[in-house]
Amino acid sequence: QKEVEQNSGPLSVPEGAIASLNCTYSDRVSQSFFWYRQYSGKSPELIMSIYSNGDKEDGRFTAQLNKASQYVSLLIRDSQPSDSATYLCAVIRRGSTLGRLYFGRGTQLTVWP
Amino acid sequence: DVKVTQSSRYLVKRTGEKVFLECVQDMDHENMFWYRQDPGLGLRLIYFSYDVKMKEKGDIPEGYSVSREKKERFSLILESASTNQTSMYLCASGERGTVYNEQFFGPGTRLTVL
Secondary structure (H helix, E strand, O other), X not given: OOOEXXXXXXXXXXXXXXXXXXXXEOOOOEEEEEXXXXXXXXXXXXXXXXXXXXXXXXXOEEEEEEOOOOEEEEEEOOOOHHHOEEEEEEEEEOOOOOOOOEEOOOEEEEEEO | OOOEEEOOOEEEEOOOOXXXXXXXXXXXXXXXXXXXXXOOOEEEEEEEEEEOOEXXXXXXXXXXXXXXXEOOEEEEEEOOOOXXXXXXXXXXXXXXXXXXXXXXXXXXXXXXXX
16 A cells, blocks of 8 residues: 555646545555645755644645544645646555655646636 | 756766766755656656765656765766756756745756757
8 A cells, every 4th residue: 555645637727626635655654645736847846744633724725634534735826827737636644754754655646728 | 046957958968978967055955856858758757966965866766866065066967968868957946945936947958859
């Protein structure tokens, strides 16, 4: 089983809709969770971090974490064509002072006008 | 803002050449990482360093070596470049020893080995 799995996509939503991106992880003691956005040909950009169960909101983005289900998601409200990118989920294991991230393979999102 | 810079955006080398990729960060981060990214394979960790002169192998270290002589600089070395090392190479840096451990990426180097 892969360390981090994401719905493979691609995901296509109309402008203004809510895009929902999902990620599951295998290591129950994972402690820190991140969402990166990567535009085509560019490097990943950190957009959300979440460390506790529940929701964390930042503008149009909401990260949701459920450690019991080993599940983290990213919701993008009022999706815009500029949100079209690949979204990478990443986790850090508890006690990992070396800070190694484990990445999923990403979900490609297209927002059409 | 965190700034991670890489020495080249695009690089073309010949098979058998020794290749140096340089990465510099300005946030005094202890951790630095080298990844490669290929279509369908995602991000794969090559090596990382948690302190000057310290290094750990990642998932795909074969054919690569690294050097960290100064805290802000982390170099990836391809001892004898091969065509299967054609890829996008990404450097990242981050703090060590906190639960947060956010990593920040440089712009990437697209390496082509002919």
